[in-house]
Amino acid sequence: MFLLVLLHIMQSSVLTRSCPALCVCSSGMTEPRFVQCSDPGMSALPVNVPADTVKLRLEKTLISRVPRAAFYNLSELRFLWLTYNSITSVHPSSFVNLKALRELRLDGNLLAAFPWEGLRDMPRLQTLGLHNNRLSSLPAHAALFLPNITYLDLSSNKLTILPAELLDLWFPLPELQEGPFQRKILGLHDNPWLCDCQISMVTSLSMSLGSPVVLMDQLLMCSRSVGLSGLLLTQAELSRCMRPSVQPAATRVISPLGSNVILRCDASGYPTPTLTWIKTSAYTDCCQQDLLQNSEQLPRILESFMQESPRVGVRWSIISLNGLSYKDAGEYRCQARNMAGISEAPIKLKVMGITRLSRVPKKKTQKTLSKSSPKYRKPPRTPATKSLKEKESQKTTNIPPLFQNNAQEV
Numbered sequence: 001m002f003l004l005v006l007l008h009i010m011q012s013s014v015l016t017r018s019c020p021a022l023c024v025c026s027s028g029m030t031e032p033r034f035v036q037c038s039d040p041g042m043s044a045l046p047v048n049v050p051a052d053t054v055k056l057r058l059e060k061t062l063i064s065r066v067p068r069a070a071f072y073n074l075s076e077l078r079f080l081w082l083t084y085n086s087i088t089s090v091h092p093s094s095f096v097n098l099k100a101l102r103e104l105r106l107d108g109n110l111l112a113a114f115p116w117e118g119l120r121d122m123p124r125l126q127t128l129g130l131h132n133n134r135l136s137s138l139p140a141h142a143a144l145f146l147p148n149i150t151y152l153d154l155s156s157n158k159l160t161i162l163p164a165e166l167l168d169l170w171f172p173l174p175e176l177q178e179g180p181f182q183r184k185i186l187g188l189h190d191n192p193w194l195c196d197c198q199i200s201m202v203t204s205l206s207m208s209l210g211s212p213v214v215l216m217d218q219l220l221m222c223s224r225s226v227g228l229s230g231l232l233l234t235q236a237e238l239s240r241c242m243r244p245s246v247q248p249a250a251t252r253v254i255s256p257l258g259s260n261v262i263l264r265c266d267a268s269g270y271p272t273p274t275l276t277w278i279k280t281s282a283y284t285d286c287c288q289q290d291l292l293q294n295s296e297q298l299p300r301i302l303e304s305f306m307q308e309s310p311r312v313g314v315r316w317s318i319i320s321l322n323g324l325s326y327k328d329a330g331e332y333r334c335q336a337r338n339m340a341g342i343s344e345a346p347i348k349l350k351v352m353g354i355t356r357l358s359r360v361p362k363k364k365t366q367k368t369l370s371k372s373s374p375k376y377r378k379p380p381r382t383p384a385t386k387s388l389k390e391k392e393s394q395k396t397t398n399i400p401p402l403f404q405n406n407a408q409e410v
Contacts, residue, residue, distance in 0.1 A: 020046035032078075037061065045070050055079040062086055066094045077101055083129075084108035095121045105129035107153070112136065119145040131187060132156040143169045153187035155216065160191070162198045167339060170213050171205050182212070189217035196222075197241040197271055197339045242313070244269035244336035246345040255324055257353025262305075264318040265334035265345060272309050273336040275317040277302040280346075282330035302332075324351050 019025035022039035023046060026032075032054035037046055042061040049056060051073050063085045071077060075097050083105050092115035095101070101122045106114075111133040119125060128149050135157040143165035146152065170184055186206075193199045203220055206213045221232060249264040267273045280299045307317040315336075321328050329351040335344040 018048065018050045020048050022046075023049075025050065049074060052076055055081075057081040057083075059083045059085065064088055066090045068093045069096045070094050072097045074098070075100065079103045081105045082109070086110060088112070090115055090118070092118045093121070094118060098122050099124065101125055103127040106133070107131040109133055116142040116145050119149075123148070125149065127151040129153045130157070134158055137161070138163055138166065140165045142166070149184070150182055151185045153216070154191070155187035156190040158192060159188075160194050161196070162188075162193070162202065164198060164339060167198060167201060170202075172212075183214060184212060185214050185216065187216040189215075189220055191220075193220060193222040200241055201339045241338075241340040242268075242270040243341035244273040244338055244343045246334055246336045246343045248334055248345045248347050250347065251345070252348050252350075254350045254352060257324055257326070257351055259324050261321045261324060261328075261349065262318050263321070263332060263334075263347055263349070264316065265336075265347070266314070266316040267334075267336035267343070268314050269336065269338050269340060269343075270313050271338045271340075272313055272315055273338040275307055275315055276335045276337070277317070277319050278333045278335055278344075280331050280333050282327065299333075321349075326351055 020035070020037065022042050023035055023037035025036075026034040033050055033052050034055045034057075035046075035049055035053050036057040036059075038058070038060050040060060040062065042058075043063060045058070045063060045066070049071075053074055054076055056071070056074065056077060056079070059081060063082070064087060066082070066087060066089070068091045070091075071080065071094070077098055078100055080098070080101060080103065084107065087106065087109040088111065090106070090111065094115075095104070095118050098121060102124055104122065104125055104127065107129045108131070111130070112135065114130060114133075114135065116139065119128075126149060128146075128151070131153045132155070135154065136159065138154075138159060138161070140163040143163070146166075146169060170186070186202075188199075188202065199220065199222055202213070203215070203218065205211055206215045207218065219232060244267050246265055246267045249266075253261060253263065255261045263277075265275065267275055278299050278301055302319055305318050305320040307315065309315040317334065319332075329349055332347045332349060333344045334347065335342065337343075
């Protein structure tokens with residue numbers, strides 16, 4: 001009994017010594033280690049935080065920057081709160097080795113930019129709080145590092161435009177969705193958004209039945225230009241958004257083997273849609289064995305030979321197929337997409353021709369030589385090959401003498 005008490009005292013003294021100055025630490029024996037530092041005089045991150053810390057909370061301090069590898073020794077950290085400090089910069093490598101981190105909160109700081117690429121060092125991160133900062137823009141590449149984030153709070157910043165890449169991430173097409181369905185919670189309110197199609201679509205899609213996105217506050221304000229007073233975003237703003245309409249030049253094309261073909265489609269919509277060509281299927285009725293030997297993975301995205309937008313809201317695109325073979329036959333789809341939706345039109349291409357020239361075996365015939373050939377020999381005469389004159393003379397000689405005399409007289 002005495003030994004157990006002594007061991008408990010020794011452990012408590014060790015834990016007390018390992019707790020950073022100006023911080024409060026939990027015992028870590030019956031529950032995960034918790035460290036909280038909220039002294040208003042603290043101006044730098046503590047350096048001797050216990051390695052087994054699971055939750056670290058630094059708030060209401062004078063800390064102004066988060067340096068490189070600031071939490072490298074805290075590999076077991078799951079919750080990191082750096083809220084309501086004076087942080088103006090975060091190094092892209094600040095979160096190296098935080099592979100177990102689930103929640104990162106930087107609310108109430110002075111961040112004008114955030115190193116989105118640093119999220120790669122936190123593969124299990126699900127919650128990211130950036131509420132009440134000074135973020136003025138969201139880069140398009142931020143979408144590359146946010147697929148696992150299910151709670152993102154960007155409210156109370158200075159954001160004006162939402163990149164299309166984020167809408168593609170938050171509202172994926174059913175055929176492009178990978179893995180199980182995960183609903184995302186977004187905080188976009190209290191930002192000076194511009195009244196454009198992107199922010200309108202977020203509001204509209206989030207209110208649809210079964211939406212993958214839930215807004216913390218659906219009453220978003222927007223202005224028609226920077227500096228003007230905000231307006232409540234309503235369904236009236238959606239009148240500017242028009243779902244794409246696709247019109248192919250032809251829906252069925254038949255072309256001979258070896259020829260060149262150009263497929264074209266036109267699309268209209270607002271914002272101006274982008275066009276993508278996709279080969280969805282192949283015909284195997286004519287040359288199935290050859291196609292199986294040279295099979296390709298379908299559907300397959302094709303590169304446009306040419307694509308132009310003569311004016312806002314209109315775009316056309318063509319693809320060129322040269323030297324047609326049977327593997328080019330099949331169904332092609334011209335897909336138009338913008339923030340208001342997606343549309344596509346099929347074009348069926350059939351290739352006509354002979355699949356294989358089969359050689360007809362030649363009959364064995366006796367070689368004949370021309371008369372001019374030096375090897376040519378005149379066939380020997382046989383009784384069956386006598387000439388007509390010889391036959392006539394033979395008839396005359398065979399007439400009896402009596403009839404010969406009479407013939408001469410006539």
